[in-house]
Amino acid sequence: MSQLTVKVVNKVQEAEEIVSLELASVDGKPLPSFSAGAHIDVHIRDGLIRQYSLLNDSAEQHRYVIGVLRDPESRGGSIAVHDDINQGDTIQISSPKNHFELVQAKRTLLFAGGIGVTPILCMARRLSHIGADFEMHYNSRSPERMAFREAISNAAFADKVHFHFDNGEDSQKLDLAPLLANPQADTHLYVCGPTGYIDFVVNTAKQAGWPSDHVHLEYFGAAEVDTSGDTSFEVKIASTGQVFAIPADKPITQVLDEAGVFIPVSCEEGVCGTCLTRVLEGTPDHRDLYLTDAEHEANDQFTPCCSRSKSPLLVLDI
Ligand code: FES
Secondary structure: OOEEEEEEEEEEEEEOOEEEEEEEEOOOOOOOOOOOOOEEEEEEEOOEEEEEEEOOOOOOOOOEEEEEEOOOOOOOHHHHHHHHOOOOOEEEEEOOEOOOOOOOOOEEEEEEEHHHHHHHHHHHHHHHHOOOEEEEEEEEOOHHHOOOHHHHHOOOOHHHEEEEEOOOOHHHOOOHHHHOOOOOOOEEEEEEEOHHHHHHHHHHHHHOOOOHHHEEEEEOOOOOOOOOOOOOEEEEEOOOOOEEEEOOOOOHHHHHHHOOOOOOOOOOOOOOOOOOEEEEEOOEEOOOOOOOHHHHHHOOEEOOOOOEEOOOEEEEOO
């Protein structure tokens, strides 16, 4: 994936704890094109790479815009963006990648929870641009914490958007079951936000009989995993026959990296898929949000940055 050097041409406080960064090429040339739902890897500093969705109109090539929530629970990525990256700085990013593509549909339902609005907003802009039939629901804890509210309220598609606030009147809260009650063959649903929000939307859709391939989701941040029962196991490198002991408290990628066996990583929390590795023997203990349920069940690939092993030995195709 090619790297780009871009300049931060604007940094704006969009809501409580949320900033946007507008990035442009340093030489004034157009940036690589992207499609709605795409994200970029942002190299925040050495060894710290995080993924952020592009929220601006996907027809634009003079800039990429990302929105970043300052998350005190994170491992430093979002805090560094807030505190250390400023207007005028030059940073490295990847070309846009998309694991959350819009598919052509007669009707589209968009659901955004908190900072999960970024790819959803990009999708709304695209759908509005092509004159598609869609409806967007945007949940936030409070008006003060809702980013891009003014831009959305002034957009051409403002009448298709419903704002919902956790601290507001009951009458404006998201009443999901009736919205999803009658799944149609030509309607697709997209949801992005915190794990609990996504689970709520996806489970409600499932109960209403939505086919899983019409429900598209993208997580922000890692799944919560109970690591208290983690134990040690071994990993064998198929190409060399080397066997490494993985202690209970270290990720596979870290142990291998320390021994000079390099697996590329990016998010290091099972979200991006950069470290995806084929498994030739053994049963992985999947901890990622990247692979689908069917891919987890196949057990022939896994994300070694966060996943572990259910069997005493895993043989990796590297
Ligand atoms: Fe992102 Fe492993 S590095 S899933």
